[in-house]
Amino acid sequence: MGWASQVMIPAPPQLAASSWILIDAHSGAVIAEHNADERLPPASLTKMMTSYLLEYEIHQGTVELNDMVRISERAWRMPGSRMFVQEGTFVSIEDLLRGVIIQSGNDASVAVAEHLAGSETAFADLMNQHARLMGMTNTHFMNSTGLPDENHYSTARDLAILSRVKIMDYPEHYSIYSEREFTFNNIRQTNRNRLLWRDASVDGLKTGHTSEAGYCLAASAVRNDMRLISVVMGTRSDEARTQESQKLLSYGFRYFETPRLYQAYQDLDEARVWKGARTSVRVGLTEDLYATIPRGAQEQLQAEIVLHPNLQAPLVVGDQVGQLVISLNGEVVKQEPVFALENLERGGFFKRLWHSLIMFFSGLLS
Incomplete structure (x- = not known):
């Protein structure tokens, strides 16, 4: 951040990842970054925008948590991580929100997209509109899930911007990101964010993984009223994204503070x-x-x-x-x-x- 000549602060840690960034949630200041504007496949970090749009609509009053959503065949057939909704059944908005956030359900994401916009294509257009309003200048969404598409990309910086907006704008829903498990249809699934178990100060946000994207993690933690957000993209394993994110957060909390x-x-x-x-x-x-x-x-x-x-x-x-x-x-x-x-x-x-x-x-x- 430019103070090395006046204040004794070591250089930020170098991570085994394609790109990363560490920001303060209150000030927006960037504490550390590397290749933060490189366009990369975001995998299931995409679902942070999917859940954001659902939170936005709840806040606007167009949908309510107890609204029931009919599950389409397309949502039911989605590959990859799933909430295990059944075609033709009705699932509440509240359950779908947890299915997207905690279980990283591709089926839940498509159900949300179809309910809010009529189709996933139309929903992706909404995602891109909101991304532009947030200042996510190097992001383009093609779907609600993060499944691979050459025109579906984002950056560590843009995903940190999204994380910050989610936390600051809709704190009433943010607590879901800290929940360690969710059971739906008698199937219990745990949150893939391992930092929730290792660091009591961590309370979010979202993991992502595809073969193209590698292992990614957007994380946030609070210590002494200081909230940091880290985004790490393109690590080699679940353990690596956890460890590298922990390094970034520990560095920020150890050497910086954000007073009001x-x-x-x-x-x-x-x-x-x-x-x-x-x-x-x-x-x-x-x-x-x-x-x-x-x-x-x-x-x-x-x-x-x-x-x-x-x-x-x-x-x-x-x-x-x-x-x-x-x-x-x-x-x-x-x-x-x-x-x-x-x-x-x-x-x-x-x-x-x-x-x-x-x-x-x-x-x-x-």
């Missing part, structure tokens, strides 16, 4: 405003601000608010009035827009005229 520096709508400063009923307005952030920094370096952070010099009324809550710059040893760590936290109406005619003259002779008006 400021709260949303906290008063940070007052901005000078021209032509207003008052001469200043309170300013701050509209979201909590987190920064990922070397562990123990928080006292060395410096904050500077750079306000626009010629702000003029009227202003309303949410108008951008400047920038907050957080730096560490001269290097910018975070740069966020600063907004007005209150409305400010225009002043009277003579006040506006007087301020216009001052601004003109001060060079603030051209």
Whole structure:
């Protein structure tokens, strides 16, 4: 992350994998990466988007957890990992969600796709639309399962973006990713994410494997209110993806921290405003601000608010009035827009005229 010259932090671990990335969930900062933008087959990591779309529709109110889904012949015949649904039966949305997440069921994924979009092809189009909205610029989906297709690909970075959105946007469903087993149709299957057994701080997310993709794992863990997300792609075995993911997470937690520096709508400063009923307005952030920094370096952070010099009324809550710059040893760590936290109406005619003259002779008006 660029601080090696100022802070004693070892280089990130080198993994036996095709690509990987480690990010902080709150700040979005990338802590370590290797070939993170290489397009690779994502295998069943695809199902994170399948389950995300189902969670999205639940949140939108278009489907409910107790809705029943009729299983088609196509869903029933899907090869590979399965939930073991039966053709012609009805299965609840809640069970299908667990079937996708915990059992990595290809049959459950297709059932979800057909229920939400009418066909898997139409569902793949929805997947790609949502991927673009998230900023997943090197991803293209052809199906809901991750079964091999030359035009079906993603990257470690894009899958980390997806993981972060899932965790932050729909926390009410995220707990499913930590469940170690699920029994459906009297068939008990365990979660393939072995980190759930080895590390109590790990609570998700998803495994993937095909001969083309190798063994992949998107994982997330929380320690002392710091949440990290790792994505490791193209390892040689189930054990390898587990060990390599553990290395990344351990490195991040050992050498970094992500403190909350400021709260949303906290008063940070007052901005000078021209032509207003008052001469200043309170300013701050509209979201909590987190920064990922070397562990123990928080006292060395410096904050500077750079306000626009010629702000003029009227202003309303949410108008951008400047920038907050957080730096560490001269290097910018975070740069966020600063907004007005209150409305400010225009002043009277003579006040506006007087301020216009001052601004003109001060060079603030051209």
